[in-house]
Amino acid sequence: xxxxxxxxxGAGNDFILADNRAGNIALTREQVARLCHRQFGIGADGxxxxxxxxxxxxxxxxxxxxxxGSDAEMCGNGARCFARFIxxxxxxxxxxxxxxxxxxxxxxxxEGERVTVRLTPPHGFRPAERVPTSAxxxxxxxxxxxxxxxxxxxPDADRAMVQQLGAELRFHPHFKPRGTNVNFVEVKGPSHIxxxxxxxxxxxxxxxxxxxxxxxAIIASRIHGFAPPIRVQVQGGDELRVAFxxxxxxxxxxxxxxxxxxxYTGRIEL
Numbered sequence: 001x002x003x004x005x006x007x008x009x010g011a012g013n014d015f016i017l018a019d020n021r022a023g024n025i026a027l028t029r030e031q032v033a034r035l036c037h038r039q040f041g042i043g044a045d046g047x048x049x050x051x052x053x054x055x056x057x058x059x060x061x062x063x064x065x066x067x068x069g070s071d072a073e074m075c076g077n078g079a080r081c082f083a084r085f086i087x088x089x090x091x092x093x094x095x096x097x098x099x100x101x102x103x104x105x106x107x108x109x110x111e112g113e114r115v116t117v118r119l120t121p122p123h124g125f126r127p128a129e130r131v132p133t134s135a136x137x138x139x140x141x142x143x144x145x146x147x148x149x150x151x152x153x154x155p156d157a158d159r160a161m162v163q164q165l166g167a168e169l170r171f172h173p174h175f176k177p178r179g180t181n182v183n184f185v186e187v188k189g190p191s192h193i194x195x196x197x198x199x200x201x202x203x204x205x206x207x208x209x210x211x212x213x214x215x216x217a218i219i220a221s222r223i224h225g226f227a228p229p230i231r232v233q234v235q236g237g238d239e240l241r242v243a244f245x246x247x248x249x250x251x252x253x254x255x256x257x258x259x260x261x262x263x264y265t266g267r268i269e270l
Contacts, residue, residue: 001270003035005042006085007263010077012207012236013045014263017085020049020063029069031270036067042268045199045206046072048082050089058098058105060086066201074103074146076210080115080260083108088262103146116257119214120146121250127223131174135165140174141219145254147200148180149215153187153223157194160184162205166198183212185219191226193217194233207236210256217242218251 003025005018016035018025027035027047035041049063062082064072082099086092087110098107104120124144131140142150150169154160166182169175182198195216197209217230221244229243240258244251 002267003270004265004267006088006265007042007044008081008085008261009263010081010208010210010260011234011238011240011258013075013077013209014043015078015081016042016044016047017081018047018049019089020051023051025049027065027270029065031069032065033067033069035268035270036069042266045202046075046078048078048085050082050086053100055100058100060090060097061100064101068201068203070201071102072147072201074101074106074120074211076117076119076146076214076256077208077258079106079108079117079119079210080256080258083110083115083117084260084262101146111257113259113261114257115260116255117210119211119254119256121252122146122215122218122254124148125219125222127219129174131169131172133165133168133172135161138165140169141223142175142180143215143219145211145214145218147211148175148178149183149212150175150180151183151185151216151219154184155186157184157186157196160196162196162198166205167203170198170200170203181209181212183209183216185216187220187224188233191229192231192233193220196235205235208234208238208240210240210258213240214242214254214256218244218246218254221246
Protein backbone atom coordinates (compact mmCIF):
# COMPACT_ATOMS: atom_id res chain seq x y z
CA UNK A 1 0.00 0.00 0.00
CA UNK A 2 1.21 3.50 -0.85
CA UNK A 3 0.16 6.66 0.94
CA UNK A 4 0.03 10.02 -0.83
CA UNK A 5 0.41 12.80 1.72
CA UNK A 6 1.17 16.45 2.33
CA UNK A 7 3.52 17.57 5.09
CA UNK A 8 2.44 20.78 6.84
CA UNK A 9 3.51 22.86 9.80
CA GLY A 10 1.58 25.16 12.08
CA ALA A 11 4.12 27.36 13.89
CA GLY A 12 6.56 24.44 14.05
CA ASN A 13 3.97 21.85 15.08
CA ASP A 14 4.23 19.50 12.07
CA PHE A 15 1.74 17.05 10.62
CA ILE A 16 1.17 14.43 7.94
CA LEU A 17 -2.15 14.94 6.11
CA ALA A 18 -3.85 12.57 3.67
CA ASP A 19 -7.13 12.46 1.75
CA ASN A 20 -9.34 9.58 2.89
CA ARG A 21 -12.65 10.75 1.40
CA ALA A 22 -12.85 7.47 -0.51
CA GLY A 23 -12.33 5.45 2.68
CA ASN A 24 -9.41 3.45 1.27
CA ILE A 25 -6.90 4.28 4.02
CA ALA A 26 -6.95 2.12 7.15
CA LEU A 27 -3.89 2.64 9.34
CA THR A 28 -2.92 0.67 12.41
CA ARG A 29 -1.53 2.38 15.49
CA GLU A 30 1.89 0.91 14.64
CA GLN A 31 1.77 2.29 11.09
CA VAL A 32 0.86 5.79 12.33
CA ALA A 33 3.68 5.71 14.86
CA ARG A 34 6.17 4.62 12.21
CA LEU A 35 5.03 7.29 9.74
CA CYS A 36 5.46 9.94 12.46
CA HIS A 37 8.88 8.61 13.54
CA ARG A 38 11.57 11.14 12.69
CA GLN A 39 14.25 8.55 11.92
CA PHE A 40 12.27 5.67 10.40
CA GLY A 41 9.32 7.50 8.81
CA ILE A 42 8.28 10.90 7.51
CA GLY A 43 8.45 12.53 10.93
CA ALA A 44 5.60 14.50 12.49
CA ASP A 45 3.82 15.44 15.71
CA GLY A 46 0.60 13.88 14.41
CA UNK A 47 -1.32 12.54 11.43
CA UNK A 48 -4.69 13.65 10.04
CA UNK A 49 -7.03 12.03 7.52
CA UNK A 50 -9.72 14.00 5.68
CA UNK A 51 -13.05 12.12 5.74
CA UNK A 52 -16.68 13.00 5.02
CA UNK A 53 -18.74 14.27 7.96
CA UNK A 54 -21.21 11.45 8.56
CA UNK A 55 -23.17 13.34 11.23
CA UNK A 56 -24.04 16.25 8.94
CA UNK A 57 -22.95 18.73 11.63
CA UNK A 58 -20.04 20.14 9.61
CA UNK A 59 -18.65 20.40 6.08
CA UNK A 60 -15.97 17.75 6.70
CA UNK A 61 -14.45 15.66 9.47
CA UNK A 62 -11.02 14.43 10.50
CA UNK A 63 -9.43 11.32 11.88
CA UNK A 64 -6.57 12.59 14.01
CA UNK A 65 -3.75 10.58 15.59
CA UNK A 66 -0.94 11.50 17.96
CA UNK A 67 2.60 10.63 16.91
CA UNK A 68 2.49 7.48 19.08
CA GLY A 69 -0.51 6.27 17.07
CA SER A 70 -3.12 6.95 19.74
CA ASP A 71 -6.36 8.77 18.93
CA ALA A 72 -6.32 12.52 19.57
CA GLU A 73 -9.30 14.70 20.43
CA MET A 74 -8.13 18.12 19.31
CA CYS A 75 -5.13 20.18 18.19
CA GLY A 76 -5.25 23.93 17.52
CA ASN A 77 -2.22 24.09 15.23
CA GLY A 78 -3.38 20.94 13.49
CA ALA A 79 -6.82 22.47 12.97
CA ARG A 80 -5.32 25.42 11.09
CA CYS A 81 -3.29 23.08 8.89
CA PHE A 82 -6.29 20.83 8.31
CA ALA A 83 -8.40 23.78 7.17
CA ARG A 84 -5.85 24.76 4.52
CA PHE A 85 -5.51 21.09 3.51
CA ILE A 86 -9.27 20.98 2.91
CA UNK A 87 -9.04 24.15 0.83
CA UNK A 88 -6.19 22.78 -1.30
CA UNK A 89 -7.40 19.19 -1.65
CA UNK A 90 -11.09 19.77 -2.32
CA UNK A 91 -10.88 23.17 -4.03
CA UNK A 92 -13.02 24.60 -1.22
CA UNK A 93 -14.34 27.93 -2.57
CA UNK A 94 -15.63 29.69 0.55
CA UNK A 95 -13.66 31.85 3.04
CA UNK A 96 -14.73 29.65 5.96
CA UNK A 97 -15.01 25.90 6.52
CA UNK A 98 -16.19 23.66 9.36
CA UNK A 99 -15.06 20.18 10.35
CA UNK A 100 -16.01 17.76 13.07
CA UNK A 101 -13.51 16.54 15.67
CA UNK A 102 -13.86 14.38 18.78
CA UNK A 103 -13.89 17.63 20.78
CA UNK A 104 -16.71 19.12 18.67
CA UNK A 105 -17.19 21.13 15.48
CA UNK A 106 -14.36 23.54 14.59
CA UNK A 107 -14.82 26.49 12.24
CA UNK A 108 -11.90 28.02 10.36
CA UNK A 109 -11.49 31.31 8.50
CA UNK A 110 -8.80 31.71 5.83
CA GLU A 111 -6.50 34.74 5.92
CA GLY A 112 -3.83 34.01 3.32
CA GLU A 113 -1.25 31.68 4.89
CA ARG A 114 -2.73 32.37 8.32
CA VAL A 115 -5.91 30.79 9.61
CA THR A 116 -8.19 31.67 12.50
CA VAL A 117 -9.94 28.71 14.09
CA ARG A 118 -12.92 29.03 16.43
CA LEU A 119 -12.32 26.45 19.15
CA THR A 120 -14.90 24.72 21.28
CA PRO A 121 -15.65 26.46 24.62
CA PRO A 122 -13.05 25.55 27.27
CA HIS A 123 -14.09 24.04 30.58
CA GLY A 124 -12.73 22.69 33.84
CA PHE A 125 -10.79 25.77 34.99
CA ARG A 126 -8.83 24.96 38.15
CA PRO A 127 -6.66 27.89 39.27
CA ALA A 128 -3.47 27.81 41.32
CA GLU A 129 -3.55 24.31 42.79
CA ARG A 130 -0.54 23.16 44.84
CA VAL A 131 1.01 20.05 43.30
CA PRO A 132 4.01 18.23 44.88
CA THR A 133 6.84 17.40 42.45
CA SER A 134 10.50 16.40 42.56
CA ALA A 135 11.31 20.12 42.17
CA UNK A 136 9.16 21.03 45.17
CA UNK A 137 5.56 22.10 45.44
CA UNK A 138 4.40 23.91 42.29
CA UNK A 139 1.43 26.18 41.68
CA UNK A 140 -0.39 24.65 38.73
CA UNK A 141 -3.52 25.92 36.98
CA UNK A 142 -5.43 23.79 34.49
CA UNK A 143 -8.04 24.14 31.75
CA UNK A 144 -9.49 21.86 29.09
CA UNK A 145 -9.39 23.54 25.66
CA UNK A 146 -10.42 20.42 23.76
CA UNK A 147 -7.72 18.43 25.54
CA UNK A 148 -6.52 18.86 29.15
CA UNK A 149 -3.75 21.37 29.85
CA UNK A 150 -1.78 22.30 32.94
CA UNK A 151 -0.06 25.70 33.17
CA UNK A 152 2.99 26.55 35.28
CA UNK A 153 4.22 30.15 35.32
CA UNK A 154 8.02 30.42 35.25
CA PRO A 155 10.36 33.45 35.40
CA ASP A 156 12.40 32.33 32.37
CA ALA A 157 11.01 29.89 29.78
CA ASP A 158 14.51 29.19 28.45
CA ARG A 159 15.47 27.66 31.80
CA ALA A 160 12.26 25.69 32.37
CA MET A 161 12.76 21.94 32.86
CA VAL A 162 10.25 21.10 30.15
CA GLN A 163 11.24 17.47 29.57
CA GLN A 164 11.78 16.49 33.20
CA LEU A 165 8.93 18.35 34.91
CA GLY A 166 6.68 18.07 31.87
CA ALA A 167 6.85 14.27 31.94
CA GLU A 168 6.38 14.21 35.71
CA LEU A 169 3.27 16.39 35.64
CA ARG A 170 1.88 14.69 32.52
CA PHE A 171 1.67 11.39 34.47
CA HIS A 172 1.12 12.94 37.92
CA PRO A 173 -1.59 11.33 40.11
CA HIS A 174 -3.18 14.79 40.40
CA PHE A 175 -4.21 14.53 36.73
CA LYS A 176 -5.28 10.88 36.61
CA PRO A 177 -6.71 9.01 34.84
CA ARG A 178 -6.19 10.77 31.49
CA GLY A 179 -3.05 12.72 32.27
CA THR A 180 -2.42 16.21 30.92
CA ASN A 181 -0.39 18.35 28.56
CA VAL A 182 1.94 20.71 30.40
CA ASN A 183 2.72 24.34 29.52
CA PHE A 184 5.54 26.44 30.99
CA VAL A 185 4.58 30.10 30.65
CA GLU A 186 6.72 33.22 30.94
CA VAL A 187 5.02 36.62 31.13
CA LYS A 188 6.78 38.93 28.65
CA GLY A 189 4.55 41.96 29.21
CA PRO A 190 0.89 43.02 29.30
CA SER A 191 -1.12 40.55 27.17
CA HIS A 192 2.13 39.00 25.93
CA ILE A 193 3.44 35.58 26.99
CA UNK A 194 5.89 32.93 25.90
CA UNK A 195 4.91 29.25 26.06
CA UNK A 196 6.81 25.96 25.93
CA UNK A 197 4.73 22.78 25.89
CA UNK A 198 5.22 19.13 26.80
CA UNK A 199 2.61 17.29 24.73
CA UNK A 200 0.75 14.18 25.79
CA UNK A 201 0.86 11.58 23.00
CA UNK A 202 4.08 13.04 21.62
CA UNK A 203 5.69 12.55 25.06
CA UNK A 204 8.07 15.42 24.61
CA UNK A 205 8.32 19.12 23.82
CA UNK A 206 6.88 20.36 20.55
CA UNK A 207 7.72 23.66 18.87
CA UNK A 208 4.12 24.83 19.39
CA UNK A 209 0.80 23.56 20.72
CA UNK A 210 -2.34 25.45 19.73
CA UNK A 211 -4.63 24.20 22.49
CA UNK A 212 -1.78 24.74 24.98
CA UNK A 213 -1.24 28.30 23.76
CA UNK A 214 -4.98 28.87 24.15
CA UNK A 215 -5.10 27.45 27.67
CA UNK A 216 -2.04 29.48 28.69
CA ALA A 217 -3.50 32.70 27.24
CA ILE A 218 -6.85 32.29 29.01
CA ILE A 219 -5.25 31.36 32.34
CA ALA A 220 -2.78 34.26 32.05
CA SER A 221 -5.70 36.58 31.38
CA ARG A 222 -7.59 35.39 34.45
CA ILE A 223 -4.62 35.29 36.83
CA HIS A 224 -2.76 38.39 35.66
CA GLY A 225 -5.74 40.43 34.46
CA PHE A 226 -4.59 40.61 30.84
CA ALA A 227 -7.10 41.78 28.24
CA PRO A 228 -7.48 39.69 25.06
CA PRO A 229 -6.23 39.30 22.44
CA ILE A 230 -3.14 37.68 23.96
CA ARG A 231 0.07 37.52 21.93
CA VAL A 232 1.88 34.21 22.40
CA GLN A 233 5.46 33.47 21.39
CA VAL A 234 6.10 29.74 20.85
CA GLN A 235 9.30 27.72 20.83
CA GLY A 236 9.35 27.56 17.03
CA GLY A 237 9.65 31.36 16.89
CA ASP A 238 6.21 32.23 15.53
CA GLU A 239 3.67 34.43 17.28
CA LEU A 240 0.10 33.23 17.70
CA ARG A 241 -2.87 35.32 18.82
CA VAL A 242 -5.66 34.16 21.11
CA ALA A 243 -8.93 36.13 21.40
CA PHE A 244 -11.92 35.22 23.56
CA UNK A 245 -14.83 36.58 25.55
CA UNK A 246 -14.72 36.02 29.31
CA UNK A 247 -17.92 36.76 31.21
CA UNK A 248 -16.41 35.59 34.48
CA UNK A 249 -18.70 32.59 34.59
CA UNK A 250 -17.77 31.18 31.19
CA UNK A 251 -15.31 31.65 28.33
CA UNK A 252 -16.66 31.75 24.78
CA UNK A 253 -15.79 32.80 21.23
CA UNK A 254 -12.26 31.42 21.50
CA UNK A 255 -10.26 32.23 18.35
CA UNK A 256 -6.72 31.00 17.66
CA UNK A 257 -4.86 32.76 14.85
CA UNK A 258 -1.57 31.64 13.36
CA UNK A 259 0.29 30.33 10.31
CA UNK A 260 -0.45 27.08 8.47
CA UNK A 261 2.24 26.27 5.93
CA UNK A 262 2.63 23.59 3.24
CA UNK A 263 6.10 22.00 3.42
CA TYR A 264 6.06 19.31 0.72
CA THR A 265 4.01 16.55 -0.92
CA GLY A 266 5.14 12.93 -1.03
CA ARG A 267 4.34 9.25 -1.44
CA ILE A 268 5.50 6.50 0.90
CA GLU A 269 5.26 2.70 0.89
CA LEU A 270 3.62 1.23 3.99
